[in-house]
Amino acid sequence: xxxxxxxxxxxxxxxxxxxxxxxxxxxxxxxxxxxxxxxxxxxxxxxxxxxxxxxxxxxxxxxxxxxxxxxxxxxxxxxxxxxxxxxxxxxxxxxxxxxxxxxxxxxxxxxxxxxxxxxxxxxxxxxxxxxxxxxxxxxxxxxxxxxxxxxxxxxxxxxxxxxxxxxxxxxxxxxxxxxxxxxxxxxxxxxxxxxxxxxxxxxxxxxxxxxxxxxxxxxxxxxxxxxxxxxxxxxxxxxxxxxxxxxxxxxxxxxxxxxxxxxxxxxxxxxxxxxxxxxxxxxxxxxxxxxxxxxxxxx
Amino acid sequence: xxxxxxxxxxxxxxxxxxxxxxxxxxxxxxxxxxxxxxxxxxxxxxxxxxxxxxxxxxxxxxxxxxxxxxxxxxxxxxxxxxxxxxxxxxxxxxxxxxxxxxxxxxxxxxxxxxxxxxxxxxxxxxxxxxxxxxxxxxxxxxxxxxxxxxxxxxxxxxxxxxxxxx
Numbered sequence: 001x002x003x004x005x006x007x008x009x010x011x012x013x014x015x016x017x018x019x020x021x022x023x024x025x026x027x028x029x030x031x032x033x034x035x036x037x038x039x040x041x042x043x044x045x046x047x048x049x050x051x052x053x054x055x056x057x058x059x060x061x062x063x064x065x066x067x068x069x070x071x072x073x074x075x076x077x078x079x080x081x082x083x084x085x086x087x088x089x090x091x092x093x094x095x096x097x098x099x100x101x102x103x104x105x106x107x108x109x110x111x112x113x114x115x116x117x118x119x120x121x122x123x124x125x126x127x128x129x130x131x132x133x134x135x136x137x138x139x140x141x142x143x144x145x146x147x148x149x150x151x152x153x154x155x156x157x158x159x160x161x162x163x164x165x166x167x168x169x170x171x172x173x174x175x176x177x178x179x180x181x182x183x184x185x186x187x188x189x190x191x192x193x194x195x196x197x198x199x200x201x202x203x204x205x206x207x208x209x210x211x212x213x214x215x216x217x218x219x220x221x222x223x224x225x226x227x228x229x230x231x232x233x234x235x236x237x238x239x240x241x242x243x244x245x246x247x248x249x250x251x252x253x254x255x256x257x258x259x260x261x262x263x264x265x266x267x268x269x270x271x272x273x274x275x276x277x278x279x280x281x282x283x284x285x286x287x288x289x290x291x292x293x294x295x296x297x298x299x
Numbered sequence: 300x301x302x303x304x305x306x307x308x309x310x311x312x313x314x315x316x317x318x319x320x321x322x323x324x325x326x327x328x329x330x331x332x333x334x335x336x337x338x339x340x341x342x343x344x345x346x347x348x349x350x351x352x353x354x355x356x357x358x359x360x361x362x363x364x365x366x367x368x369x370x371x372x373x374x375x376x377x378x379x380x381x382x383x384x385x386x387x388x389x390x391x392x393x394x395x396x397x398x399x400x401x402x403x404x405x406x407x408x409x410x411x412x413x414x415x416x417x418x419x420x421x422x423x424x425x426x427x428x429x430x431x432x433x434x435x436x437x438x439x440x441x442x443x444x445x446x447x448x449x450x451x452x453x454x455x456x457x458x459x460x461x462x463x464x465x
Contacts, residue, residue, distance in 0.1 A: 087418075095453035113457045135456065141449035206463065245427035256447065257421035257439070270417035270426075278418070298418060 032056055041169065042182045042222075053184075054221065061226060065212040073221045074243045076176035082237050083177075083271040083292045085260035085280075086151060088127075089299040093119050093142045093149030097250035097259065101153075104238060104249035105224035106216055108208035116235040117153045117250065118199060124148050128283070153250075154179060154200035154235035155283060155291030162192035162201065171232070176243070177264075177292055178236050180222035188230035197284050198291075201234045237261070264292065274298075326415070328433045331396045338396075340383035349380050366444040377402055377442075403436045 035056055040049065054071045061069040098117045101107070107114040120133040124146055133150075143149065160179050163171050170185035171192055193201045207229045219225040220240035227233055238248035242261070251259040262269030271294070274280065278296040285291070343359075353373045356363070365373065379387040386394050386402050394401055404411030413419035414436070421434045440447065 085418075092447075092450065093452060094450045095455075098456075099453050110457070112462045115456055118456070136458065138452065138455045140451065142452045143449065245425045245429055247423060247426055252421075252423045254421065255439070255450065257419065257434070260418060262426060270422075273416045274418050277416075298413060 032060065036184065039184055041185060043169075043172075050221075057221075057225065061215075065210075065215050065226070067212060067215055067217055069215070069217045069219055069225070071219055071221050071225055072240060072243075076174045076178070077243065078175075079263075079265055080176045081264040081292070082156065082242055083262060083264040083275075083294065084156070084237065085262075085271050085274045085294045085296055087258045087260070087298045088148060088150060088295050089297045090256045090258040091119075091149045091151060092256055093121060093137070093144075093147075094255065095119050096253045096255060097151060100249045100253035101235070103214065104216055104241075105236075106210055106219065106226050107233070108204065108206075108210055108227075109214070111209055112204065112206050114202045114204065114208070114233065116200075116202065116233070117151050119149055119151045121147050121149055150295070152198055152200075152283065153293075154196075155198050155289065155293040156235075156237060158290035158292060159288060161195040161197070161287075161289060165191040165195040167191065174222070178222075178239055178242075179234070180236055180239065181232055181234060182222060183225070183227050183231040183233070186231040188232070190232060192232055197287055197289065201232050203232050204229050326400070326433050327431065328397055328400070328435050329438055331399065331435060331437055333396075338384070340378075344383040351375060351380060363443050366446075367442065397435075399442070400436050403442075 035052070039045075039053060042050075045053065050073055054073065057071055058069055061067070098115050098119060101116050102109070102114075105116065107116065118135050120130070120135045121137045121144075122129065122133055126132060127148065128150070137144075137147075156173075156177055156179055158173075158177065160173055163173055163179060166172075167189060168185060168187055170187065171179065171181045173179050188203070190203055193199075193203060204227055208227050210226055215226065216224060218240060220236075220243070223236040223239035238246075238250075241248055247261055248259075251261050260270050260274055262271035264271055266272065274296055275294060278298055280294045280296040282291045282294060356374075377386055379385045379393055382393065384396075386396060386399055388394060388402060389405055400411065400414065404414075410419050414433075420436070420439065422431055423434070424431045436442070
């Protein structure tokens, strides 16, 4: 038996190891590549280390897109917990939000096409029967008689199943309630996608296709900075905007004023008003995910 | 005594002024969507005689098809008869076009309440620390024909089997 583990096997094993080491070395043979490979977890980085990472990324994006990108690492502000409201009696399913989101958040445009908002069409009277939902509808004009529309995106759960399954802590819930992804830490295992009951996450199966001319240069490290192949991404309530006090892009573009946004901890906010005065529900509440995305009926 | 009364009177006036100023600051609105070159209305109307008879307009404003309780209403129920650059409320108060939401709110009270709270309609800009703009009722609804018109939807997402152009 001992003879099975011979000298030859040992050499074979060693040479394979050396080969793996070499390929690793070639991946990180440049200084930037080495730094990227050795980058710490976002929570363990000091402010100086974060600045170094930002500088490295800005150089990388400048080289790739020919544009100076401003990467923010603005942290959550104390006393904020973001909540979203969506008026199902007003949504007409025009998908303006889907494309405004793609533009704002630097998603891959086509091949692959990545979108963070999915507008589903439901037959009136069978709300909320998601089994009969359709999101490829394409009529001449909307709304169509007999149907209603329900945009679905990341619900920013207070108890997010996606975060719990991540084996490497590449995704977490920030103190203001936004579930974020560190694309440099994501290993692409897609456990989070399997765990999410809202299909709130999408995956870069190929190198993202983002034309340099369409790049939004105002980005957040945990949000809309350009992504790479093999990472998961999702809606962040436009983290780069809301932490500066601006409405998310989907709120601003909606032609029917269906979308509402605000601070759940501020009793005078729009979101608090609608929760207190309108009929609200949260999607798949029975899963105990505790979403901060409130669907409501204003009429 | 007289001095005290005068003081109280002055305070009342000051409070009244600041209250009316606050009302304007509270709802900073987008500019009303006038057709090009139509405002100020007095450009044409200044020298014209006022005809208060309800009638179909044949020479001007022919593109306006009133479809908003047209049996009960016509132009001068909302537009001020002698000062055409202003609107008028049911109680006779004269208001600017930038305050037209008050005119709409006379009938659509529950919507007006929701609009003031930011639940009906749209607000853009900053919800905190910056300029926030309210869309007026008329930025989305044509006041002469207020029903929201159907839109062409943006294209549906690409199906997974066509994602990579095969």
